[in-house]
Amino acid sequence: xxxxxxxxxxxxxxxxxxxxxxxxxxxxxxxxxxxxxxxxxxxxxxxxxxxxxxxxxxxxxxxxxxxxxxxxxxxxxxxxxxxxxxxxxxxxxxxxxxxxxxxxxxxxxxxxxxxxxxxxxx
Amino acid sequence: xxxxxxxxxxxxxxxxxxxxxxxxxxxxxxxxxxxxxxxxxxxxxxxxxxxxxxxxxxxxxxxxxxxxxxxxxxxxxxxxxxxxxxxxxxxxxxxxxxxxxxxxxxxxxxxxxxxxxxxxxxxxxxxxxxxxx
Numbered sequence: 001x002x003x004x005x006x007x008x009x010x011x012x013x014x015x016x017x018x019x020x021x022x023x024x025x026x027x028x029x030x031x032x033x034x035x036x037x038x039x040x041x042x043x044x045x046x047x048x049x050x051x052x053x054x055x056x057x058x059x060x061x062x063x064x065x066x067x068x069x070x071x072x073x074x075x076x077x078x079x080x081x082x083x084x085x086x087x088x089x090x091x092x093x094x095x096x097x098x099x100x101x102x103x104x105x106x107x108x109x110x111x112x113x114x115x116x117x118x119x120x121x122x
Numbered sequence: 123x124x125x126x127x128x129x130x131x132x133x134x135x136x137x138x139x140x141x142x143x144x145x146x147x148x149x150x151x152x153x154x155x156x157x158x159x160x161x162x163x164x165x166x167x168x169x170x171x172x173x174x175x176x177x178x179x180x181x182x183x184x185x186x187x188x189x190x191x192x193x194x195x196x197x198x199x200x201x202x203x204x205x206x207x208x209x210x211x212x213x214x215x216x217x218x219x220x221x222x223x224x225x226x227x228x229x230x231x232x233x234x235x236x237x238x239x240x241x242x243x244x245x246x247x248x249x250x251x252x253x254x255x
Contacts, residue, residue: 033156034157034159034160035159035164038164052175052176052179053157053161053180054176054180054183055179055183056160057149057183058186058187060153062190077159080155080158080162081156081159082156083156
Protein backbone atom coordinates (compact mmCIF):
# COMPACT_ATOMS: atom_id res chain seq x y z
CA UNK A 1 0.00 0.00 0.00
CA UNK A 2 2.82 2.36 0.91
CA UNK A 3 4.57 1.50 -2.32
CA UNK A 4 1.40 2.19 -4.22
CA UNK A 5 0.99 5.59 -2.58
CA UNK A 6 4.58 6.42 -3.48
CA UNK A 7 3.75 5.40 -7.02
CA UNK A 8 0.81 7.78 -7.24
CA UNK A 9 2.84 10.52 -5.58
CA UNK A 10 5.63 10.07 -8.11
CA UNK A 11 3.15 10.27 -10.97
CA UNK A 12 2.12 13.66 -9.64
CA UNK A 13 5.68 14.94 -9.83
CA UNK A 14 5.89 13.66 -13.41
CA UNK A 15 9.32 12.19 -12.82
CA UNK A 16 9.86 8.63 -13.94
CA UNK A 17 9.14 6.32 -11.05
CA UNK A 18 10.92 3.06 -10.42
CA UNK A 19 8.28 0.67 -11.87
CA UNK A 20 8.19 2.63 -15.13
CA UNK A 21 11.97 2.74 -15.34
CA UNK A 22 12.21 -1.01 -14.71
CA UNK A 23 9.47 -1.88 -17.22
CA UNK A 24 11.02 0.25 -19.97
CA UNK A 25 14.47 -1.16 -19.19
CA UNK A 26 13.11 -4.72 -19.32
CA UNK A 27 11.50 -4.05 -22.70
CA UNK A 28 14.67 -2.41 -24.03
CA UNK A 29 16.11 -5.94 -24.35
CA UNK A 30 13.22 -7.00 -26.61
CA UNK A 31 9.50 -7.79 -26.43
CA UNK A 32 8.36 -9.55 -23.23
CA UNK A 33 5.10 -10.71 -21.70
CA UNK A 34 3.81 -9.60 -18.28
CA UNK A 35 5.36 -12.37 -16.20
CA UNK A 36 8.65 -11.95 -18.08
CA UNK A 37 8.67 -8.23 -17.27
CA UNK A 38 8.09 -8.94 -13.56
CA UNK A 39 10.96 -11.44 -13.28
CA UNK A 40 13.27 -9.30 -15.44
CA UNK A 41 12.49 -6.16 -13.41
CA UNK A 42 13.28 -8.04 -10.22
CA UNK A 43 16.65 -9.03 -11.66
CA UNK A 44 17.43 -5.52 -12.94
CA UNK A 45 16.69 -4.02 -9.53
CA UNK A 46 18.92 -6.58 -7.83
CA UNK A 47 15.94 -8.30 -6.24
CA UNK A 48 14.75 -5.10 -4.57
CA UNK A 49 11.60 -4.42 -6.60
CA UNK A 50 9.04 -7.11 -7.25
CA UNK A 51 6.28 -5.52 -9.31
CA UNK A 52 2.77 -6.51 -8.36
CA UNK A 53 0.46 -7.51 -11.18
CA UNK A 54 -1.89 -4.58 -10.63
CA UNK A 55 1.00 -2.12 -10.61
CA UNK A 56 2.46 -3.62 -13.78
CA UNK A 57 -0.77 -3.38 -15.76
CA UNK A 58 -1.56 0.08 -14.42
CA UNK A 59 1.85 1.20 -15.71
CA UNK A 60 1.42 -0.66 -19.01
CA UNK A 61 -2.00 0.94 -19.48
CA UNK A 62 -0.50 4.39 -19.01
CA UNK A 63 2.64 3.69 -21.06
CA UNK A 64 0.51 2.30 -23.88
CA UNK A 65 -1.75 5.36 -23.98
CA UNK A 66 1.37 7.56 -23.90
CA UNK A 67 2.75 5.66 -26.89
CA UNK A 68 5.90 4.52 -25.05
CA UNK A 69 5.01 0.82 -25.21
CA UNK A 70 2.81 -1.17 -27.58
CA UNK A 71 1.48 -4.73 -27.84
CA UNK A 72 3.80 -6.90 -29.93
CA UNK A 73 2.15 -10.31 -30.33
CA UNK A 74 -0.01 -12.82 -28.48
CA UNK A 75 0.63 -16.43 -27.61
CA UNK A 76 -1.30 -19.13 -25.80
CA UNK A 77 0.76 -20.98 -23.18
CA UNK A 78 -0.85 -23.61 -20.90
CA UNK A 79 -4.24 -22.40 -22.12
CA UNK A 80 -3.45 -18.86 -21.02
CA UNK A 81 -3.12 -15.75 -23.13
CA UNK A 82 0.32 -14.18 -23.11
CA UNK A 83 0.60 -10.75 -24.64
CA UNK A 84 4.05 -9.45 -25.46
CA UNK A 85 4.87 -5.75 -25.28
CA UNK A 86 7.64 -3.86 -27.04
CA UNK A 87 9.31 -0.52 -26.50
CA UNK A 88 8.44 2.15 -29.08
CA UNK A 89 10.98 4.68 -30.38
CA UNK A 90 9.41 7.32 -28.11
CA UNK A 91 9.79 4.94 -25.19
CA UNK A 92 13.45 4.35 -26.02
CA UNK A 93 14.04 8.13 -26.23
CA UNK A 94 12.40 8.71 -22.86
CA UNK A 95 14.31 5.85 -21.26
CA UNK A 96 17.54 7.32 -22.68
CA UNK A 97 16.79 10.75 -21.19
CA UNK A 98 15.92 9.21 -17.82
CA UNK A 99 19.09 7.11 -17.88
CA UNK A 100 21.15 10.25 -18.50
CA UNK A 101 19.38 12.07 -15.67
CA UNK A 102 20.06 9.19 -13.28
CA UNK A 103 23.65 8.91 -14.44
CA UNK A 104 24.21 12.64 -13.85
CA UNK A 105 22.78 12.64 -10.32
CA UNK A 106 24.64 9.43 -9.47
CA UNK A 107 27.86 11.07 -10.68
CA UNK A 108 27.28 14.04 -8.36
CA UNK A 109 26.63 11.68 -5.45
CA UNK A 110 29.78 9.66 -6.20
CA UNK A 111 31.89 12.78 -6.51
CA UNK A 112 30.62 14.21 -3.21
CA UNK A 113 31.18 10.92 -1.42
CA UNK A 114 34.76 10.86 -2.73
CA UNK A 115 35.26 14.44 -1.52
CA UNK A 116 33.74 13.54 1.86
CA UNK A 117 36.04 10.56 2.18
CA UNK A 118 39.07 12.68 1.20
CA UNK A 119 38.04 15.38 3.72
CA UNK A 120 37.59 12.76 6.45
CA UNK A 121 41.03 11.21 6.01
CA UNK A 122 42.87 14.52 5.60
CA UNK B 123 1.27 -22.26 -10.60
CA UNK B 124 -0.32 -24.53 -7.98
CA UNK B 125 -0.48 -27.53 -10.32
CA UNK B 126 -0.78 -30.12 -7.54
CA UNK B 127 -4.02 -28.58 -6.35
CA UNK B 128 -6.26 -28.02 -9.38
CA UNK B 129 -9.34 -27.39 -7.22
CA UNK B 130 -7.41 -24.76 -5.23
CA UNK B 131 -6.19 -23.18 -8.45
CA UNK B 132 -9.78 -22.96 -9.69
CA UNK B 133 -10.84 -21.33 -6.42
CA UNK B 134 -7.97 -18.84 -6.68
CA UNK B 135 -8.78 -18.06 -10.29
CA UNK B 136 -12.43 -17.42 -9.43
CA UNK B 137 -11.39 -15.04 -6.65
CA UNK B 138 -8.99 -13.22 -8.94
CA UNK B 139 -11.71 -12.90 -11.58
CA UNK B 140 -13.97 -11.33 -8.99
CA UNK B 141 -11.21 -8.90 -7.95
CA UNK B 142 -10.60 -7.89 -11.54
CA UNK B 143 -14.10 -6.39 -11.58
CA UNK B 144 -12.43 -3.39 -9.95
CA UNK B 145 -11.13 -2.54 -13.41
CA UNK B 146 -13.19 -0.68 -16.01
CA UNK B 147 -14.86 -2.97 -18.61
CA UNK B 148 -12.66 -1.80 -21.51
CA UNK B 149 -9.49 -2.53 -19.54
CA UNK B 150 -10.88 -5.90 -18.46
CA UNK B 151 -11.81 -6.88 -22.01
CA UNK B 152 -8.25 -6.23 -23.17
CA UNK B 153 -6.16 -7.32 -20.17
CA UNK B 154 -8.19 -9.76 -18.05
CA UNK B 155 -6.92 -13.04 -19.46
CA UNK B 156 -3.24 -12.05 -19.51
CA UNK B 157 -3.54 -10.55 -16.01
CA UNK B 158 -5.07 -13.81 -14.75
CA UNK B 159 -2.15 -15.66 -16.31
CA UNK B 160 0.37 -13.45 -14.50
CA UNK B 161 -1.56 -13.56 -11.20
CA UNK B 162 -1.73 -17.36 -11.26
CA UNK B 163 1.90 -17.65 -12.40
CA UNK B 164 3.06 -15.55 -9.44
CA UNK B 165 0.86 -17.45 -6.95
CA UNK B 166 2.51 -19.69 -4.36
CA UNK B 167 1.92 -23.44 -4.70
CA UNK B 168 -1.34 -24.30 -2.98
CA UNK B 169 -2.39 -20.67 -2.67
CA UNK B 170 -6.18 -20.32 -2.53
CA UNK B 171 -6.74 -16.67 -1.59
CA UNK B 172 -5.34 -13.55 -3.28
CA UNK B 173 -3.91 -12.19 -0.02
CA UNK B 174 -4.33 -8.72 1.46
CA UNK B 175 -1.48 -7.00 -0.40
CA UNK B 176 -2.56 -8.34 -3.78
CA UNK B 177 -6.22 -7.50 -3.08
CA UNK B 178 -5.42 -3.91 -2.06
CA UNK B 179 -3.07 -3.50 -5.03
CA UNK B 180 -5.63 -4.75 -7.57
CA UNK B 181 -8.48 -2.72 -6.08
CA UNK B 182 -6.36 0.44 -5.91
CA UNK B 183 -4.95 0.07 -9.41
CA UNK B 184 -8.41 -0.64 -10.81
CA UNK B 185 -9.69 2.51 -9.12
CA UNK B 186 -6.80 4.61 -10.47
CA UNK B 187 -7.48 3.38 -14.01
CA UNK B 188 -11.19 4.08 -13.63
CA UNK B 189 -10.44 7.62 -12.43
CA UNK B 190 -7.96 8.14 -15.27
CA UNK B 191 -10.66 7.31 -17.79
CA UNK B 192 -13.20 9.80 -16.51
CA UNK B 193 -13.37 12.21 -19.45
CA UNK B 194 -14.44 15.83 -19.70
CA UNK B 195 -14.96 17.42 -16.34
CA UNK B 196 -11.48 16.41 -15.28
CA UNK B 197 -8.63 17.96 -17.23
CA UNK B 198 -7.08 15.39 -19.54
CA UNK B 199 -4.04 14.75 -17.41
CA UNK B 200 -5.66 15.43 -14.05
CA UNK B 201 -7.41 12.12 -14.64
CA UNK B 202 -4.00 10.48 -14.35
CA UNK B 203 -3.77 11.41 -10.74
CA UNK B 204 -6.14 9.66 -8.41
CA UNK B 205 -4.57 11.40 -5.45
CA UNK B 206 -5.79 14.76 -6.72
CA UNK B 207 -9.32 13.42 -6.91
CA UNK B 208 -9.12 11.77 -3.52
CA UNK B 209 -7.82 15.00 -2.00
CA UNK B 210 -10.80 16.81 -3.54
CA UNK B 211 -13.38 14.28 -2.45
CA UNK B 212 -12.08 13.46 1.02
CA UNK B 213 -12.56 16.99 2.49
CA UNK B 214 -16.01 17.13 0.89
CA UNK B 215 -16.94 13.87 2.57
CA UNK B 216 -15.62 15.12 5.91
CA UNK B 217 -17.51 18.37 5.45
CA UNK B 218 -20.75 16.53 4.67
CA UNK B 219 -20.31 14.29 7.74
CA UNK B 220 -19.72 17.33 9.96
CA UNK B 221 -22.68 19.12 8.39
CA UNK B 222 -24.88 16.08 9.01
CA UNK B 223 -23.71 15.91 12.59
CA UNK B 224 -24.41 19.60 13.20
CA UNK B 225 -27.69 19.30 11.31
CA UNK B 226 -28.83 16.47 13.51
CA UNK B 227 -27.92 18.46 16.60
CA UNK B 228 -29.75 21.51 15.30
CA UNK B 229 -32.78 19.45 14.29
CA UNK B 230 -33.19 18.01 17.79
CA UNK B 231 -32.83 21.47 19.27
CA UNK B 232 -35.29 23.19 16.92
CA UNK B 233 -37.72 20.33 16.50
CA UNK B 234 -40.68 22.41 17.73
CA UNK B 235 -40.14 25.35 15.41
CA UNK B 236 -42.19 25.53 12.18
CA UNK B 237 -39.98 24.88 9.16
CA UNK B 238 -39.96 28.52 7.89
CA UNK B 239 -38.34 29.59 11.11
CA UNK B 240 -35.73 26.87 11.03
CA UNK B 241 -33.11 29.09 9.47
CA UNK B 242 -33.49 32.07 11.77
CA UNK B 243 -31.81 30.73 14.90
CA UNK B 244 -28.93 29.46 12.78
CA UNK B 245 -27.54 33.02 12.75
CA UNK B 246 -27.31 32.80 16.50
CA UNK B 247 -25.32 29.61 16.46
CA UNK B 248 -23.50 30.71 19.60
CA UNK B 249 -26.78 30.43 21.44
CA UNK B 250 -27.00 26.74 20.66
CA UNK B 251 -25.65 24.75 23.59
CA UNK B 252 -22.38 23.16 22.64
CA UNK B 253 -21.96 25.02 19.36
CA UNK B 254 -20.64 28.49 20.31
CA UNK B 255 -18.32 29.89 22.97
